Amino acid sequence: MERKPFAITLNSNSSLANHTGSWRTSKPVYLDRLPPCNHACPAGEDIQGWLYQAEEGKYKEAWEILMRDNPFPALHGRVCYHPCEDACNRGQLDEAVGIHAVERFLGDEAIREGWSVLCGPPTGKKVLVVGAGPSGLSAAYHLARFGHAATIYDAGPKAGGMMRFGIPKYRLPRDILDAEIARIESMGVPIRLNHKVEDLETAIREGGYDAAFLAIGAHLAKRTEIPGRDAGKILDAASFLKSMEDKTPPKVGRRVVVYGGGNTAIDAARSAKRLGAEEAVIVYRRDREHMPAHAFELDEAIEEGVVIHWLRTITRAEESKFTVEVMELDSTGRPKPTGRFEEIDADTVILALGQNVDTGFLRNVSGLVIADDGIIQVNESMMTGCPGVFAGGDMVPSERTVTVATGHGKKAARHIDAYLRGARYEKPPAHPIATFDMLNTWYYTDADRSRQVYLEAIRRRSNFDEVVGGLEPNTALFEARRCLSCGNCFECDTCYGVCPDNAVIKLGPGKRFVFNYDYCKGCGICVQECPCGAIEMVKETK
Amino acid sequence: MTERTRIKFYQTGTFTVGNRLLGEEDRTVQSRIERTNSLNSGHRACQGCGEALGARYAVDAAMRAAGNRLIAVNATGCLEVFSTPYPESSWKLPWMHSLFGNAPAVATGVAAALRAKGRADVRVLAQGGDGGTVDIGFGCLSGMFERNDDVLYVCYDNEAYMNTGVQRSGSTPPSARTMTTPAVGDHPGNAFRNGKNVPRIAMAHGLSYVATASVADLRDLETKVTKAMGISGSRYIHIHVPCPLGWAHDPSLTIKVARLAVESGLFPLFEAEHGKITGRTLIRRKVPVDRYLELQGRFKHLFGEHPDRASLAAIQAIADQNIMEYRLMEEPVSGGGSVGT
Numbered sequence: 021m022e023r024k025p026f027a028i029t030l031n032s033n034s035s036l037a038n039h040t041g042s043w044r045t046s047k048p049v050y051l052d053r054l055p056p057c058n059h060a061c062p063a064g065e066d067i068q069g070w071l072y073q074a075e076e077g078k079y080k081e082a083w084e085i086l087m088r089d090n091p092f093p094a095l096h097g098r099v100c101y102h103p104c105e106d107a108c109n110r111g112q113l114d115e116a117v118g119i120h121a122v123e124r125f126l127g128d129e130a131i132r133e134g135w136s137v138l139c140g141p142p143t144g145k146k147v148l149v150v151g152a153g154p155s156g157l158s159a160a161y162h163l164a165r166f167g168h169a170a171t172i173y174d175a176g177p178k179a180g181g182m183m184r185f186g187i188p189k190y191r192l193p194r195d196i197l198d199a200e201i202a203r204i205e206s207m208g209v210p211i212r213l214n215h216k217v218e219d220l221e222t223a224i225r226e227g228g229y230d231a232a233f234l235a236i237g238a239h240l241a242k243r244t245e246i247p248g249r250d251a252g253k254i255l256d257a258a259s260f261l262k263s264m265e266d267k268t269p270p271k272v273g274r275r276v277v278v279y280g281g282g283n284t285a286i287d288a289a290r291s292a293k294r295l296g297a298e299e300a301v302i303v304y305r306r307d308r309e310h311m312p313a314h315a316f317e318l319d320e321a322i323e324e325g326v327v328i329h330w331l332r333t334i335t336r337a338e339e340s341k342f343t344v345e346v347m348e349l350d351s352t353g354r355p356k357p358t359g360r361f362e363e364i365d366a367d368t369v370i371l372a373l374g375q376n377v378d379t380g381f382l383r384n385v386s387g388l389v390i391a392d393d394g395i396i397q398v399n400e401s402m403m404t405g406c407p408g409v410f411a412g413g414d415m416v417p418s419e420r421t422v423t424v425a426t427g428h429g430k431k432a433a434r435h436i437d438a439y440l441r442g443a444r445y446e447k448p449p450a451h452p453i454a455t456f457d458m459l460n461t462w463y464y465t466d467a468d469r470s471r472q473v474y475l476e477a478i479r480r481r482s483n484f485d486e487v488v489g490g491l492e493p494n495t496a497l498f499e500a501r502r503c504l505s506c507g508n509c510f511e512c513d514t515c516y517g518v519c520p521d522n523a524v525i526k527l528g529p530g531k532r533f534v535f536n537y538d539y540c541k542g543c544g545i546c547v548q549e550c551p552c553g554a555i556e557m558v559k560e561t562k
Numbered sequence: 563m564t565e566r567t568r569i570k571f572y573q574t575g576t577f578t579v580g581n582r583l584l585g586e587e588d589r590t591v592q593s594r595i596e597r598t599n600s601l602n603s604g605h606r607a608c609q610g611c612g613e614a615l616g617a618r619y620a621v622d623a624a625m626r627a628a629g630n631r632l633i634a635v636n637a638t639g640c641l642e643v644f645s646t647p648y649p650e651s652s653w654k655l656p657w658m659h660s661l662f663g664n665a666p667a668v669a670t671g672v673a674a675a676l677r678a679k680g681r682a683d684v685r686v687l688a689q690g691g692d693g694g695t696v697d698i699g700f701g702c703l704s705g706m707f708e709r710n711d712d713v714l715y716v717c718y719d720n721e722a723y724m725n726t727g728v729q730r731s732g733s734t735p736p737s738a739r740t741m742t743t744p745a746v747g748d749h750p751g752n753a754f755r756n757g758k759n760v761p762r763i764a765m766a767h768g769l770s771y772v773a774t775a776s777v778a779d780l781r782d783l784e785t786k787v788t789k790a791m792g793i794s795g796s797r798y799i800h801i802h803v804p805c806p807l808g809w810a811h812d813p814s815l816t817i818k819v820a821r822l823a824v825e826s827g828l829f830p831l832f833e834a835e836h837g838k839i840t841g842r843t844l845i846r847r848k849v850p851v852d853r854y855l856e857l858q859g860r861f862k863h864l865f866g867e868h869p870d871r872a873s874l875a876a877i878q879a880i881a882d883q884n885i886m887e888y889r890l891m892e893e894p895v896s897g898g899g900s901v902g903t
Contacts (some may be wrong), residue, residue, distance in 0.1 A: 032650075034650065036603060064791055
C-alpha cells in the first residue's frame with residue numbers, strides 16, 4: 021500500500037479510471053459516403069479514390085484504380101463530357117475540380133511510361149464481342165481481367181468505332197486512341213477487323229463461344245425529306261465524319277449548312293470549317309437553351325467562326341439556296357412554325373439528325389426484342405432476350421456517349437462473368453451520397469481551377485491539331501489536391517485534434533482513426549468540424 | 563514552429579489540424595500521434611468543453627516547446643475542478659492547485675524555487691479562467707507582470723464564472739445573459755460598460771510577449787504558445803474558449819462559435835511585444851456579429867419577434883472598432899494568416 025501523507029486516505033489515481041463514455045446518448049461513427057463525382061460517372065469510376073492517390077503524386081497507383089473501371093483514361097480525359105464535374109461539390113464553393121484534366125494527365129503518363137494491366141488466370145471460357153467501339157473494347161478488357169478469352173469482330177477497317185469514325189481528330193488525336201486500344205490487344209484480346217458478323221447464331225456456334233456481347237453502335241444516319249430540286253450536295257454527318265478517316269479527305273463546298281443541334285452537328289460544322297469551307301452554318305429548330313450539344317463545344321465552335329441559326333427549320337432546297345422557316349418555342353419548349361421564311365446561300369448540307377442501329381445480322385436470333393429504330397431491349401443484367409447474348413452501347417436504350425458505352429462494357433462484363441460461372445452478379449450496395457451541406461468548407465484552402473491551354477482559334481481553322489492542351493505535372497498535382505474528398509476521410513487530423521476528451525485514436529498513415537468510446541462524451545464537435553463529412557452521429561440504443 | 567508558416571497547400575492544411583501530405587516540420591503538435599495529451603481523458607468537463615480543448619492545445623504546445631519539463635500552477639475554477647476531483651487527476655505533468663486568486667503568486671514562487679535550485683531547464687506555466695484572472699487573481703497577476711517573473715500565464719476566457727453556475731465576470735460581454743445578469747427588464751443581460759481588456763493591461767506592463775488566441779485557430783494558437791515559450795520573463799496568452807453550458811449553445815458548435823467570434827471581429831487575434839502590437843491574424847471571411855450571437859442562448863433575447871436592434875448595432879460597433887483598431891482586414895488576403903506590422 022502506498023505511503024500516504026497525514027489525513028489522506030485514498031490512493032492517487034489517473035482520471036483514466038473515469039469512463040466518461042457512459043455520459044453519451046449518441047456517438048460519432050466514421051463512414052464512407054459516395055462522392056457525387058463517383059455517383060455521376062457513367063463508367064462507374066472511383067474518381068475520389070484515384071484523385072486521393074494523385075494528390076500524393078502516386079500517379080501509377082491512381083491510374084491503376086482508374087483502370088479498374090475504365091480502360092481509356094487518356095481518351096476519356098479528352099472526350100468525356102464529364103458529368104462528374106457538373107456534380108462536383110467544389111463547384112458550389114468556387115469551381116469544380118478539373119477531373120477530366122487530371123484523368124487525361126494520368127492516361128498520358130501511362131502511355132508515355134508504358135504501364136500495363138494484368139489479366140486474370142484463364143478460365144477457359146470464350147466470349148464473342150461484336151463491335152470494336154468503346155463498349156465492345158471495354159467489355160473485352162474487363163472480360164480479359166476476369167480471365168475469359170474474348171475475341172472482337174468488327175466490320176470496319178480499324179478498331180475504335182465512333183471514337184475513330186465519329187469523333188474528329190482535333191478532339192481525340194489518333195495516336196492516343198491507337199495506344200489505348202493497343203494496350204487492350206496486348207492483354208491477349210484479338211481484334212478481327214473487316215470481319216462483319218453476318219449471322220450471330222452461326223458465328224457463336226462455329227466459334228464455340230460461351231457467350232456473346234453485341235456492341236455494333238448506331239451508324240445508320242436518319243434522313244429527312246427536304247423538298248425541292250436536288251440540291252448541290254446532301255450528306256449525312258455520320259458518313260461525313262467517317263470519311264474524314266479516308267486517305268483523301270472529303271470535299272465540301274464554300275458554304276456548308278449543318279442541320280441539327282447535337283454534338284455531332286457541332287463536330288461536322290467544325291470539321292467542315294477545317295476542310296476549307298468559308299462558311300459553316302448550323303441550322304437548328306430550337307434555341308441555345310434547348311440544344312442537346314454541350315455548351316463548351318458550342319463555344320469552341322463559335323470561336324472558330326461557326327455560325328448558328330437558331331429557331332430555323334429547312335423547308336426547301338434549291339441549287340445553292342435553302343429556304344428556312346422561322347420557328348418559335350411554345351411554353352413546353354417545342355418548336356412551332358411561324359409562317360415566316362428566310363433564305364440561306366449554301367452549296368452543301370450535312371444532316372446531323374441522329375443515327376439508327378443496323379440489326380440485320382440479328383434476324384435469326386431467337387428471343388431478341390428489337391424496336392422499330394433498331395434499338396435492342398436488354399434487362400438489368402444487359403442481357404438480351406436470348407440467353408447468353410448481351411448487348412450495350414448505342415444499340416441499347418441509353419444516352420449515346422463514349423462514357424456510357426464504356427460503362428456498359430464494364431457492366432456487361434460483370435454480368436457475363438457471373439453468367440459463365442452460373443451465378444448472378446449482385447452490385448454491392450452504394451454508400452449514401454455526400455452532399456455539399458455535409459461538408460465543412462471552412463477548412464478548404466481557396467484555390468482556383470487550373471486552366472488547360474487552348475490552341476488559338478486562328479490556328480484551328482485549317483488543321484486538325486488537338487484544340488485542348490494537357491496539364492503540366494505541377495498543375496495536375498495542384499488540380500488533384502483541389503479535391504474535397506467528399507464523404508471519405510483524407511486524414512486531415514481534424515477529428516483527432518478537436519476532441520476535448522482525446523477520444524479519437526490516430527492509427528497512423530493510411531490507417532485513419534478510431535473512436536475511444538470509453539471516453540467519448542458524444543459532443544459531436546468531430547462531426548461538425550470534419551471537412552469532408554466522413555463522420556455521423558448515431559443514437560445510442562442501450 | 564516559431565513563426566506561423568503559410569502552408570502552400572491546395573486542398574487543406576492551412577486550416578485543418580493536420581494533413582497526411584504535410585512535411586514533418588509543418589505539422590501541428592495536435593496532429594502528432596506522440597502528442598503528450600497533458601490533459602488526459604476521463605476529465606469531467608461538460609460535453610464540447612472549449613476550455614478543456616484550449617488547455618490541451620496550449621499545455622501540449624508548451625510541453626513540446628519545453629522538452630516536457632514543465633510545471634503547471636492552476637487557479638481554482640472549472641479547469642481545476644473538472645480535471646482533479648480527489649483522488650484522480652487528468653494532468654500528465656507536475657501540477658499545483660492554488661487558491662482562486664493567487665495562481666500568479668504561486669507560480670512566482672515555483673519559478674523562484676527552480677531558480678534557487680539551479681533548474682533552468684524546467685519552465686513554469688500558470689493558468690486560470692477569466693474569473694481567476696480578470697477579477698479575483700488580477701492583483702497577483704499585475705504583481706507578477708511588474709516583477710517580470712519567468713512564468714507564462716494562460717487565461718482561458720469563457721466570459722463568466724461557469725463552475726459556480728454562470729455568474730457574470732469582468733470579461734462577460736455586453737448583453738450576455740448570466741445568472742447575475744438575467745435577460746429581464748429594459749436592458750436585459752449584462753450592461754454595456756467599460757470592459758476590462760487584460761491583454762491590453764498586460765501590454766501596459768511592457769511584457770515581452772502578449773497574445774490572444776482562439777480554439778478555432780489551432781495553428782495560430784500553437785505558434786503563439788511556442789513563441790512565448792522561447793522567451794523568458796512574464797508572458798501572457800489570452801485564449802477564447804466557448805462554454806456550451808454557460809453560453810447555451812449546442813456542444814457540437816464549440817469551435818464554430820469560437821470561429822465566428824474571430825471572423826466577426828469580436829475577438830481579435832493579435833500579438834504584442836514590449837507593449838507594441840506586432841502582429842494580427844486577418845479575418846478570412848467576415849461575418850456580421852449576428853451570426854456569432856444567434857447561435858448562443860445567452861444572446862437569445864436580442865433576437866426573436868422583436869429583435870433588440872440597438873444592442874445588436876452596439877455590439878456590431880464593437881466588432882467594427884476592433885477591425886479598425888487591430889487592422890484585421892487591411893490587406894485583401896484570401897488564405898488568412900499572421901501579418902507583422
